[in-house]
Amino acid sequence: MAKQFILFLLLLGLSASCHPMQKTVKNDTEKIITITVRNPKVEIAGQFENMASLYEKSHPLVRIQTETVGGISDDFSDLKTQMAIGQGPDIFTNVGYAATGEWLDYLVDLSEESWVGDARPDTLAPVTVEGKVYGMPMNIEGFGVIYNKELFRKAGVDQPPKTFKELEAAAQKLNQYGVTPFANGYYEEWKLGHHLTSLAFAEQSNPEAFIESLSDNRTSFTDSDSFRNLLRFVDLTLTYGNPHAATADYYTEMDAFRSGEAAMVVQGNWVEPLLENQVPKLEVGMFPIPLDNDGDAQLVTGVPSYWVVNKQSGEAEIREAKRFLRWMAESAEGRRFQTERLHFIPAFQTIDPPKTGLSGSVWKQYKQQERQSFNWSSYSPPLKEAFGQVFKRYVNEEKSKRDTLQDLDHAWRQHVSSK
Structure with a gap:
């Protein structure tokens, strides 16, 4: 009888010790947030995924799923269908002006983001409606x-x-x-x-x-x-x-x-x-x-296009999408990746543009010429x-x-x- 009682206590202790561990694992799983990004540039597909992986290392509860379109494919051919059924990406791109007005109902207001004040002159005009900014400039191209x-x-x-x-x-x-x-x-x-x-x-x-x-x-x-x-x-x-x-x-x-x-x-x-x-x-x-x-x-x-955030996304996804864009524009890792690996000419004043290669040549001409x-x-x-x-x-x-x-x-x- 004593042996049975001791065995009962041991089982009870094991049960009590297992339940908190299971609950903790479940809570950690629930905290992981996945944001989807629609990348329109086939030239940087691998590099962009590497940048997303770098971000995930410093943000362990965030997962970034990247879909690269463009090149031969029309990168907007299926986006409207996805948005219409509420399954659009959390981050996608918009070319500005007429397209901003066309997609306005789907765009999150980004006016309060810290990078807005760092954007180069006139780069935000195509995504600004009634004083509100609806996109982050991807880069400058020639x-x-x-x-x-x-x-x-x-x-x-x-x-x-x-x-x-x-x-x-x-x-x-x-x-x-x-x-x-x-x-x-x-x-x-x-x-x-x-x-x-x-x-x-x-x-x-x-x-x-x-x-x-x-x-x-x-x-x-x-x-x-x-x-x-x-x-x-x-x-x-x-x-x-x-x-x-x-x-x-x-x-x-x-x-x-x-x-x-x-x-x-x-x-x-x-x-x-x-x-x-x-x-x-x-x-x-x-x-x-x-x-x-x-x-x-x-x-x-x-600026060829702008990163925009999907207004249909969940509150947590919108929050993390903003954080990812902010990291690209403001963190040392994000800035270095954009200029050195993606070969972007930054659209932000506090990021040094490339001095060599095609992008360096474009930046030099961009500064010297009247804008076309x-x-x-x-x-x-x-x-x-x-x-x-x-x-x-x-x-x-x-x-x-x-x-x-x-x-x-x-x-x-x-x-x-x-x-």
Whole structure:
């Protein structure tokens, strides 16, 4: 009987000692918060995940799940569907201006965040509505022509072209040397409808006034020298570029450039991580796209997109999403990762920008030139898609120059003037 009593006490003690341990484990599990991030840059997919892992080490109760989209895929094609059913990511991106208004119901007000006061001048305007800030600038980027310096030297092209005539002459020399001048990838409509179209807008003496006059039907694309010159530039890339440009995608054109098969690629400094990872010794430079012969071409630069927080997310997820963005912008680890690993040009005044590489070159030109901003932020995503389709038909030789310009007018009236 005594043995049974002792056994009973031992079992009781074990039971009492086990329950608190089980409860503690359960509580720790409940404290772990997972935030989802939609990353629109395929060039930094691995680096971004590494940065998220670094954050998790110093925040053990937070898990970050990253979904990388972009490149060939349309990074907004399924986002609206996700948001409509309440399953959108906690952090995603927004290009600003018209898109900010379109997505405003889903965006958390970030006006009180500490990084707001550190943002570089004018970078928050595209995500500011009635004095409230709804996004954190991702970085500053530049769009132009990236070129292989060694191939230029071997072909006898001593300096980056500053005029269209010089660019045409450089393409002829490269072609005679036996290298493809341009690596063209026009499969994705974002390159045609976003980046190159933005260049033609930026070439206007007053882009804002031009946009306003388009909306009021006081002018048209058929009357625009810069858009006619843009088509001439596209013609040049097609004449001195790889065949089947309309079906060649982003990765195809980058492979041609990285391998030395082509001497130039029309892209931005965002490709630097791709080049560094695969051909770190490749000597490259970048120059503005000269649409005319004035010799005053400038890079199209600005903030490409903004990190925004999903208003539909839970209270804990919103809190942790803000903390993660704050860590990227303000912590020593986050800042170092952005500049050294992601090759970002920081949009914050207290972060030193890169001094070398493509990003260093873009930053130098960004400081020296009059601003040529990414004007695609000024018009709606459906219009950008329509522009891309119009230019795609031109690349496919389905439309003449005049028809293409008229189609741009039609797209503008359909998506802007009718509103």
